[in-house]
């Protein structure tokens with residue numbers, strides 16, 4: 001699992017080490033220089049004689065970059081620093097110059113001892129020209145201390161670099177971000193202004209929340225986390241306004257027993273029974289995809305409830321499905337059902353009635369001996385509009401940005417789809433507060449917000465953005481919830497973990513379905529058994545040896 005923290009938590013962990021004189025910046029710069037040297041070697045085949053530019057701001061982020069620049073200069077790299085503010089990290093700058101680093105400044109008043117700034121003053125255009133000639137550029141403008149969009153000449157430089165890279169067809173330097181890509185919201189993953197997208201981000205002490213959170217996550221490239229000796233504890237932040245942001249890996253699925261092979265004494269109820277209310281005559285495919293997603297994730301049995309024609313389509317594709325009600329351990333509600341009540345046709349009205357009734361039982365609003373205990377439910381698409389006012393966390397809603405905005409508007413928030421896209425974490429958290437449900441917000445990066453916990457999964461290829469993929473995800477998640485049905489009702493954070501797990505399995509199945517090419521939703525469902533077998537094979541032995 002990858003765990004990311006907010007800046008306040010990181011600074012609190014740094015403080016005692018800094019007070020005791022631990023050489024945190026030296027450790028950071030040493031590791032950074034090593035990674036840059038490796039990247040340079042893979043770009044140009046050698047380190048000495050290669051060209052690196054470090055663009056630096058006023059703070060310790062600049063210190064990391066300048067000390068790393070000094071190390072590279074001593075290794076024979078031609079290193080140039082571009083200074084962007086009135087002051088910079090003094091010791092780092094001194095070490096950089098002592099190592100033979102060249103420098104230029106976008107701010108006329110900055111000067112180094114014995115070196116008047118005017119001899120080094122350059123325009124933004126000249127600085128951009130120098131950067132574009134380099135093999136690698138280090139973005140050391142801002143780190144943990146950044147607030148809001150980039151300002152002043154820093155903004156001008158980054159804006160010009162982004163434009164120059166977009167224009168250059170052939171050659172543009174590899175971008176290594178120091179700690180974070182400068183200008184992202186370090187804690188919330190917002191992107192308030194221009195940011196230079198990184199190929200690699202080298203982050204120190206702990207992964208920063210903004211590197212995993214959308215929309216900033218896609219600007220971070222590959223994230224390499226460097227241990228500089230901080231000790232961070234999730235217990236200190238979980239349950240607070242800014243819980244740690246987690247990302248599950250395939251290993252976690254096995255180690256945390258989110259996926260497990262059935263025991264020798266397993267039967268369909270120990271493996272979980274999923275009930276599906278999905279699809280109408282207008283959208284029968286959604287029923288097939290949801291049922292397929294659940295069956296192919298290894299659920300014990302799927303009960304399908306819907307109109308006769310749709311049931312026939314489901315049975316033609318999946319004869320294993322049982323077209324009748326009965327005991328269910330998790331529900332999959334809503335795919336392929338119109339989002340706008342009141343329904344215009346009888347079939348949709350019937351499906352909406354089933355969903356209302358099921359949700360009332362699943363959430364414990366109604367108790368009935370016939371339907372039995374409270375059970376988890378996935379609420380997707382058309383079922384979102386039928387969500388009760390107050391839900392327990394074992395109800396997991398799975399909207400995309402547009403559906404989330406609609407759900408929030410129905411609860412009095414003034415929000416449109418672009419607002420959700422700009423600040424997905426904020427709005428997913430708001431939806432959780434307003435509904436009580438666990439929220440899985442679908443997107444290029446999928447966010448899951450549960451009680452005191454946040455997960456961010458970025459596992460699927462962009463090809464996965466295709467019609468019906470969400471229906472399969474609903475089936476996968478319902479299958480996991482059914483397998484952990486009673487625990488999911490008892491442990492408030494478990495449905496969120498299972499939702500993150502479902503997103504991960506779904507993403508891995510998409511990669512397996514057709515590596516590097518187009519994928520249809522049914523392909524993803526068909527790739528699920530092989531994906532799960534692979535995960536269990538790869539990690540079963542390391543679980544035994546733990």
Ligand SMILES: NC(=O)C1=CN([C@@H]2O[C@H](COP(=O)(O)OP(=O)(O)OC[C@H]3O[C@@H](n4cnc5c(N)ncnc54)[C@H](O)[C@@H]3O)[C@@H](O)[C@H]2O)[C@@H](O)CC1
Nearest residue numbers: 024025059060061142143144145146147148149150151179
């Ligand atoms: N504290 C430590 O010893 C360590 C810090 N490290 C580095 O230090 C960084 C944090 O350093 P700082 O706290 O000095 O912060 P920064 O280096 O992020 O600089 C913050 C300063 O930048 C300016 N600024 C803020 N927002 C701006 C904006 N939007 N536009 C233009 N200027 C803006 C302000 O003057 C602010 O004081 C970390 O990200 C990391 O790179 C590492 O060396 C590890 C150890």
Ligand SMILES: [K+]
Nearest residue numbers: 139142178180
């Ligand atoms: K940076």
